[in-house]
Amino acid sequence: MNILITSGGTSEKIDQVRSITNHSTGQLGKIISETFLTKGDHVTLVTTPKATRPDSHPNLTVILVENVASLLKTLEPLVYTHDVLIHAMAVSDYSPIYMTDFDSVATSSNLTEFLHKTNSESKISSQDDVQVLFLKKTPKIISLVKNWNPDIRLIGFKLLVDVADEELLETARASLIKNQAELIVANDLTEISNQEHKAYLVGSNTTIQAHSKKEIAQLLYQQMHKEERQ
Numbered sequence: 001m002n003i004l005i006t007s008g009g010t011s012e013k014i015d016q017v018r019s020i021t022n023h024s025t026g027q028l029g030k031i032i033s034e035t036f037l038t039k040g041d042h043v044t045l046v047t048t049p050k051a052t053r054p055d056s057h058p059n060l061t062v063i064l065v066e067n068v069a070s071l072l073k074t075l076e077p078l079v080y081t082h083d084v085l086i087h088a089m090a091v092s093d094y095s096p097i098y099m100t101d102f103d104s105v106a107t108s109s110n111l112t113e114f115l116h117k118t119n120s121e122s123k124i125s126s127q128d129d130v131q132v133l134f135l136k137k138t139p140k141i142i143s144l145v146k147n148w149n150p151d152i153r154l155i156g157f158k159l160l161v162d163v164a165d166e167e168l169l170e171t172a173r174a175s176l177i178k179n180q181a182e183l184i185v186a187n188d189l190t191e192i193s194n195q196e197h198k199a200y201l202v203g204s205n206t207t208i209q210a211h212s213k214k215e216i217a218q219l220l221y222q223q224m225h226k227e228e229r230q
Contacts, residue, residue: 001041001224004082005033006075006089008051010067014096014133016122024090026051028197028213032086033060035217039225044082046074046089068092068138075141076148084153084224087142088185094135102130146180154181155220161189165200172202183223185216 007029011021026047033043034054044061047053053062063078065071068091079085098117105111114134124131142156156179158172172186184202191198199216201208201223210216 002082003036003041003043003084004078005029005086006046008048009090010092012067012092012095014099015119015124022090029088030054031213032217032220035221079145079148079152085145086155088157091141092138095138097134097136099124099131099133101128102132105132142179155183156181157185159187176202
C-alpha cells in the first residue's frame with residue numbers, strides 16, 4: 001500500500017529573518033511512518049526541515065516543504081498516486097501580509113489599505129516599540145483533498161486545547177463529514193506529553209481511544225489494513 005503522510009509544522013515568513021510557526025515537532029508523524037514502513041508499506045513523508053523524521057529506509061521517500069504554498073504545490077500531485085493520506089501536519093492557518101508601526105495603523109482612515117501592501121525590506125525595522133502584523137487566511141488543505149482524488153482514503157487530525165471530550169468529539173465528527181474523511185484523529189493539547197498522547201480515532205460509526213503515539217500509529221495501521229485481515 002502507498003501511504004502519504006504529512007508531518008511537522010509549516011512556517012510563514014514575515015521577512016527574511018522572521019517567521020510565524022507552531023510548536024509541532026513531527027514526532028507523531030515519524031512514529032506513524034515507522035509503523036507503516038516496518039510492516040512493508042511504501043511511505044512518502046511530506047514534512048518540514050526542522051521536524052523529526054525516520055531514518056532512511058528503502059520504502060521511504062521524504063519531501064521537504066516550508067510553508068502552506070509549497071505544501072499545496074507538493075501535495076496535490078501526490079494525492080493522485082497514493083492510496084491513503086494521513087494528514088498529521090500542523091498547517092498554518094494564517095500567513096503574514098504586511099507589518100507596520102502602530103502609529104500608521106492608528107491614524108489610518110481605512111485599514112483595508114494595508115491588505116494590499118507588502119514589506120519591501122529584507123529585515124523590517126525593530127526601532128518601533130509596537131508593530132502591527134496583518135495576516136491572511138491560508139487555504140484549508142484537507143478540504144481540497146477529495147476534490148483532487150475522490151478515491152483516496154483520508155485521515156485528518158483535529159487539535160483543540162483544554163476542552164471537554166464531548167466538544168472534541170463533536171468537532172472531529174463535523175470535520176469528518178465536511179472533509180469526507182475516513183477517520184479524524186482528535187486530540188487535546190493538554191493531554192499530550194512526551195510519555196502520553198491521548199486521542200480518539202473518530203470514524204462514521206466508531207470511536208476508538210488511544211493513549212500514546214505508538215498506539216495511535218498501530219490503530220491507524222490496523223484500520224487501513226482491516227480488510228486484508230478479514
